[in-house]
Amino acid sequence: MRITDFDVYKELLKEKSGLVIAPDQTYMLESRLGPISKKWGYPSIEALTQALQGVPDKALIADIIEVMANHETSFFRDLATFDLFRNSALPYLAKARASQKKLRIWSAAAASGQEPYSIALTLKEQAAQIPNLKPEIIASDISIEVLEQAKLGVYSQFEAQRGMPIHTLIKYFTQDGQLWKIKDDVRKMVEFRDFNLLDDMTPLGSFDVIFCCNVLCDFDDETASDILMRLTQRLAPDGFLFLGSAEAGKGKTADLTAVADQRGVLVPKSSPYLAMANSAAPLATGAVSA
Ligand SMILES: C[S@@+](CC[C@H](N)C(=O)[O-])C[C@H]1O[C@@H](n2cnc3c(N)ncnc32)[C@H](O)[C@@H]1O
Numbered sequence: 233m234r235i236t237d238f239d240v241y242k243e244l245l246k247e248k249s250g251l252v253i254a255p256d257q258t259y260m261l262e263s264r265l266g267p268i269s270k271k272w273g274y275p276s277i278e279a280l281t282q283a284l285q286g287v288p289d290k291a292l293i294a295d296i297i298e299v300m301a302n303h304e305t306s307f308f309r310d311l312a313t314f315d316l317f318r319n320s321a322l323p324y325l326a327k328a329r330a331s332q333k334k335l336r337i338w339s340a341a342a343a344s345g346q347e348p349y350s351i352a353l354t355l356k357e358q359a360a361q362i363p364n365l366k367p368e369i370i371a372s373d374i375s376i377e378v379l380e381q382a383k384l385g386v387y388s389q390f391e392a393q394r395g396m397p398i399h400t401l402i403k404y405f406t407q408d409g410q411l412w413k414i415k416d417d418v419r420k421m422v423e424f425r426d427f428n429l430l431d432d433m434t435p436l437g438s439f440d441v442i443f444c445c446n447v448l449c450d451f452d453d454e455t456a457s458d459i460l461m462r463l464t465q466r467l468a469p470d471g472f473l474f475l476g477s478a479e480a481g482k483g484k485t486a487d488l489t490a491v492a493d494q495r496g497v498l499v500p501k502s503s504p505y506l507a508m509a510n511s512a513a514p515l516a517t518g519a520v521s522a
Contacts, residue, residue, distance in 0.1 A: 341447035342371035345382025372427035385414035
């Protein structure tokens, strides 16, 4: 691939999705763009690049973002995150939201749905702990293709078993040959939307819990900080923001702070939860039992 072609895709991905690619990904870029050129009827990647110089088709741009985004995910991907959600955030919110009755949760880079369904399964299993709360789970991603799978809630044997305790699989999924389909009562707990994290988040409203896991690491520091700042604006004053376990460095923001001994979760600096967590005995943790 010519350097000039690489630069076109680098610019395009950064501008339209925030994703950053490095020169050592040239081979990957080339191999993934090949099928796109073919699909769109271009004889070569150079011809595809040429087509992007004018006013490119939005669907073509979406296809390029689709193949270059990392959609890696699994159920209960980070056990510590789900432990904190279940054992620390939920007990706090059960009390703090008792009169409000609503609990709004956003899975902001939901990929093929394993993360928001893991949230829904945790809420199902903890229903007795939050008897008066009506949860609303919004799950979004930039990629239409992964959202299609997410909406169906159908997973291969490998995807279903990865990260999922077997009793949870049997309780909440139905098997159809090699496929596992999430039961309707869980599927209907999640509302899927296509949403680009670079876009205005204001129309989404305010959330008690935001999961934005394993996506900030794909952006440069400037983009990650901007997204983080706007996520913070969507977070309730005593809400919880979960990032991927390897993203702590991307999570620096003036208004949020980490909680001692609770890696991966950020809360607003003025949150009453912070004082509570700092003065409390070590919080309960355990294996995910959703
Ligand atoms: C590695 S997956 C993470 C999935 C899940 N949060 C997890 O931790 O397992 C990252 C997801 O972020 C999505 N993504 C990348 N850029 C995005 C953007 N600008 N807006 C919304 N989603 C984006 C990708 O399509 C991909 O599905």
